[in-house]
Amino acid sequence: MKYLGIMTLVIMVFGCAQKDATVGISSEDFAFDYDGKTIELFTLKNDNGLVCQLTNFGARVVSLYAPDKNGELGDVIVGYGSGKDFVEKKENFYGAVIGRYGNRIGNASFSIDGVEYPLEKNDGDNHLHGGTNGFHHQVWDVESASDSEVVFSLVSPDMETGYPGTVNVKVKYQLTDANELKIEYFATTDKKTVLNLTNHSYFNLKDGGRTSINDHLMYLNADYYTPVDGGLIPTGELASVAGTPFDFTTPTAIGDRVEADDVQLKVGNGYDHNWVLNTNNDAAVLAAKVVDPESGRVLEVYTNEPGVQFYGGNFLDGTIAGKNDIKYDFRGAFCLETQHFPDSPNKADFPDVFVNPGDEYHSVCIYKFDVEK
Template identity: 40%
Template sequence: MSVKHIITLTNRQGMQIKLSNWGATWLSCIIPVGEEKRELLLGCQSFEQYQQQDAYLGATIGRYANRIANAQIDIAGKHYQLTANQGVNQLHGGKQGFDKQLWKIESQSNQQIVFSLISPDGDQGYPGELKVTASYTLTDDNQVNIEYYANTSKCTPVNLTNHAYFNLDGETENILAHSLKVNADYYLPVDATGIPGNDLVNVTEGDMDLRQLRVIANNLLTSSARKITGGYDHAYLLDKSKSVAAQLVSSDKKVTMDVTTSYPALQVYTGNFLAHTPNRHNGQYANFAGVALEAQFLPDSPHHPTWPQPSCFLEPEQTYHQQICYQFFINQ
């Protein structure tokens, strides 16, 4: 199937999301806020712009989300050179990651769409044929549930996520006045290329504590950890004793979004390099126009098997299954 489609899901509350089989991408998220129909998701005006932009707006990310150092992995004594697309490292699955693939529409209804993709053995350097499904379900209580399933013919690392950027104020300039909470005691410091070191660090070090609602702009560029990345671009190891992984609140306090997930970690990215990304209105986004809350395995996990999380490697006898839920609440 070579045709790009737009699919619209609508619930009984009047919430509407749009998706595309191009990159199994989440294009739009509109919710009634009083008399206003508020767009909560960053997006482009055309498919051509989606194909040209490099911010991964709303896309499904794979085979491995986030970074792999030196674009190489070793499995059972065998070395695999992956395609590098950010210096010597691989980011978000390589030059032709899942975000740049045309997915098949397996099924659709008014409130659910299921996409599938077959990633061949050797795709971007990864071993094994990987068969993937990604489903989006819009519930009547304003949840967007994303579920991933995958099976492989050979052992391979798998880390699928969605790269939606949220601005709960609507299409305003930035998210700096939003408040963010992440239930995590530890995070991963990174170097200037986004590659983590060996050790998780307590969030109290480096002023990275998001365990209470915190205005994003608060000391944004004063901490040494955030100076390196120009804002938040860090993975947090989630406290799995808490049901909610993260919470985001609009600056006008009218919209709250809760994030729940089966994944062990959450990448918080405040759109530090969004400048010049095309928007829906013949213009361009500025830095900090949206925040991405990407549930996933910790970055560069193939090189850190002792980190306190499940293995990111999928074996042929296993089925990969992960879930991410974004639920929206209107505070009138």
């Protein structure tokens, strides 16, 4: 099945009636010129007090303030607090739109109709997240902006970072009074190409990254995952999670088995794998759920994508300071990136990621917040 230009990210927050105009990062901290364009910060608010901040650098989610079990707002997004920091500090893809291809492509190449397309090798011998100048590291144009909605757009020229076809992408963020943050992706191409867009937000539901996420409880609606080789490229196998540390079909603390004597955990330095969802590409079916017992915050994930990459923050090392000078330590945040499988262009048995002229790329992700008291 082909997923043809809209990605919808919906975040619903319950039990929050606060209105605090001081919540969030100052827009003055984001005014920064890069590559001939100006990086800006946009703040969306609704009548219930929910606040989300975005930047056109990488079309990123910068912050999202959600209530805990006491109704206190807290930022659940890990990342930087200024435009300059995003440009100059270590790139961890914080909150960014990833393209043209989210995740890894083995040997940094793929073929279309017998023509090989070499890509940048920016992850050992492999290609990661569209390359060093992927969508995450570009200043997007701002088509429109209001208190409830921002629309970003980008034109990726033919052969940019090695990918064929001129691709037009539009990303629409909308914050509604139903406490929904909707992200819609629209994309078309003038030449057959591959696309696998995702959002790379890092979450810590407890305290925004001050402490580990290992005590968060996680459920993944997946009976299989895709094992990887030493370069984190899928072997092509769909392996059962039963009896392994990859079984999250019942809620389990993220840190309970992360140090188990398992070859896949050793290869990934923890969890950094793609799970094969049981949802049958139905965005109405729960794909994942994470609960922080201390704050009571709950994150649910829904998607029409066939997979989700769970990354447990294994490359955070406490050396770089983020927002509020927080140094994000090892496993201080997690990502749940809805996606087609890594290296799909080179795996004929994996779901198809090829997009043709006349197609409209479409993907749906829903991040839904709640509170357990």
